[in-house]
Amino acid sequence: MKLPLEPFRIKMVEPLKIISREEREALIKTAGYNVFKIPAEKVFIDLLTDSGTSAMSDAQWAGLMQGDESYAGCRNYYNLQETVEEITGYPYVLPTHQGRAAENILFSTLLDKNSVVPSNIHFDTTRANIEYLGATALDCVVDEGLDAEIEHPFKGNMDPLKLKAAISTYGTERIPLVCLTITNNSGGGQPVSMDNIREIKEICHTHSIPFFLDAARFAENAYFIKLRNEKYKDISVPQLVREMFSYADGCWVSAKKDAMVNIGGFIALQDKMLFEKLQNLLILREGFPTYGGLAGRDLQVMAIGLKEVLNEDYLAYRLEQVAFLGNLLLEAGIPIVKPVGGHAVYINAKKFCSHLPQSQFPAQALTVALYLEAGIRAVEIGSLMFAYRDNGSGKWHYPELELVRLAIPRRVYTASHLKYVADAIITLYQNRNQLKGLKLVNDPPFLRHFTAVLEKLD
Numbered sequence: 230m231k232l233p234l235e236p237f238r239i240k241m242v243e244p245l246k247i248i249s250r251e252e253r254e255a256l257i258k259t260a261g262y263n264v265f266k267i268p269a270e271k272v273f274i275d276l277l278t279d280s281g282t283s284a285m286s287d288a289q290w291a292g293l294m295q296g297d298e299s300y301a302g303c304r305n306y307y308n309l310q311e312t313v314e315e316i317t318g319y320p321y322v323l324p325t326h327q328g329r330a331a332e333n334i335l336f337s338t339l340l341d342k343n344s345v346v347p348s349n350i351h352f353d354t355t356r357a358n359i360e361y362l363g364a365t366a367l368d369c370v371v372d373e374g375l376d377a378e379i380e381h382p383f384k385g386n387m388d389p390l391k392l393k394a395a396i397s398t399y400g401t402e403r404i405p406l407v408c409l410t411i412t413n414n415s416g417g418g419q420p421v422s423m424d425n426i427r428e429i430k431e432i433c434h435t436h437s438i439p440f441f442l443d444a445a446r447f448a449e450n451a452y453f454i455k456l457r458n459e460k461y462k463d464i465s466v467p468q469l470v471r472e473m474f475s476y477a478d479g480c481w482v483s484a485k486k487d488a489m490v491n492i493g494g495f496i497a498l499q500d501k502m503l504f505e506k507l508q509n510l511l512i513l514r515e516g517f518p519t520y521g522g523l524a525g526r527d528l529q530v531m532a533i534g535l536k537e538v539l540n541e542d543y544l545a546y547r548l549e550q551v552a553f554l555g556n557l558l559l560e561a562g563i564p565i566v567k568p569v570g571g572h573a574v575y576i577n578a579k580k581f582c583s584h585l586p587q588s589q590f591p592a593q594a595l596t597v598a599l600y601l602e603a604g605i606r607a608v609e610i611g612s613l614m615f616a617y618r619d620n621g622s623g624k625w626h627y628p629e630l631e632l633v634r635l636a637i638p639r640r641v642y643t644a645s646h647l648k649y650v651a652d653a654i655i656t657l658y659q660n661r662n663q664l665k666g667l668k669l670v671n672d673p674p675f676l677r678h679f680t681a682v683l684e685k686l687d
């Protein structure tokens with residue numbers, strides 16, 4: 230199998246240590262079978278998230294030294310604003326400390342409790358920020374995006390018919406914005422096609438509904454478009470990115486992904502009036518608009534990362550690296566979401582643990598087993614994250630997809646690390662019938678998976 234060729238060399242290393250299985254067993258029990266509560270030092274390969282876990286480049290580390298820590302008007306803000314405008318075409322930029330703060334500020338300004346916000350699939354913090362305001366987060370992804378097995382080049386697309394149906398059901402006055410998550414994290418890191426972005430924009434435009442991109446992985450999305458749509462194969466990534474953004478009124482970005490920083494985010498807009506409105510809440514919640522909850526040095530490394538990520542050698546390696554892990558698993562017959570997404574491999578836990586009903590959290594059971602087997606930390610994206618109880622009947626509703634996400638931090642792990650991960654999963658698959666389910670002991674009201682406590686079922 231073709232090895233992903235890293236377009237960088239390693240200048241600094243961080244030691245990794247694997248602790249004993251007995252220690253892991255004790256730790257996971259104390260953690261309530263929730264891997265978020267395990268100290269990172271007790272993890273060997275950490276695939277919990279690709280968010281804020283990137284290795285910065287030497288240019289970014291140098292950029293840290295160029296931080297201008299003035300309260301107002303630091304030069305790093307202007308540098309970031311120019312970079313974001315150059316990349317997206319949006320002139321109005323508000324930094325935030327991370328993506329969810331951007332969501333909070335945007336939604337608190339635009340939504341009320343009757344609002345309905347259609348997306349392809351809302352990411353968990355996006356959904357939580359909407360529901361916290363009493364509003365409704367509506368997923369309108371194409372049917373292929375809900376089927377882990379179907380091969381389709383753009384499974385992150387929104388179904389235009391579902392969007393039109395939502396508009397006629399709720400009326401435009403209840404839909405303050407439509408958004409597209411690029412790439413679609415909760416649906417397997419699947420890309421959205423340029424044609425789909427354009428079509429959704431046209432529908433929004435016809436009904437005068439603002440259209441936003443949740444663009445944490447905008448560069449990975451653009452590179453998928455280049456690879457998977459013949460029409461775009463000779464167009465450069467910066468041009469593709471610019472075209473994607475040109476169809477929307479604005480975006481919010483968790484810079485902890487494609488901007489390759491450890492902390493940061495921003496909102497970028499076409500509309501000056503909305504920018505001015507959001508500024509007020511930004512000052513209250515994050516800080517003065519030229520720093521938005523970040524240090525000047527953070528703004529500087531974000532601006533550098535936003536440019537670095539557009540490098541096509543990097544993007545080719547990035548997608549190959551994720552595909553490499555996916556292909557090792559596919560070759561062993563392990564059910565994963567196909568095709569492999571941009572930042573992660575998603576195991577289809579419904580199939581992997583077909584003996585466990587969703588009420589026993591099969592994806593979480595597999596996540597726990599992976600930690601016990603090899604000290605690998607993944608994350609559940611399934612019933613623990615999304616199942617909810619009907620207020621009236623008390624009946625549980627389970628999500629269509631029951632996944633374990635192996636998110637690959639950018640520029641951090643080598644092909645040998647990924648082979649180690651694949652071998653551990655293959656061993657678990659060979660013994661999958663021994664996996665036991667879990668039960669929920671406490672049930673936090675939102676974003677349950679971060680703090681939930683579970684128990685092992687016998």
Ligand SMILES: Cc1ncc(COP(=O)(O)O)c(C=O)c1O
Binds near residue numbers: 328330
């Ligand atoms: C698509 C998407 N939107 C928003 C967020 C939230 O960003 P943050 O973690 O920076 O708050 C994430 C984080 O994973 C994400 O993947």
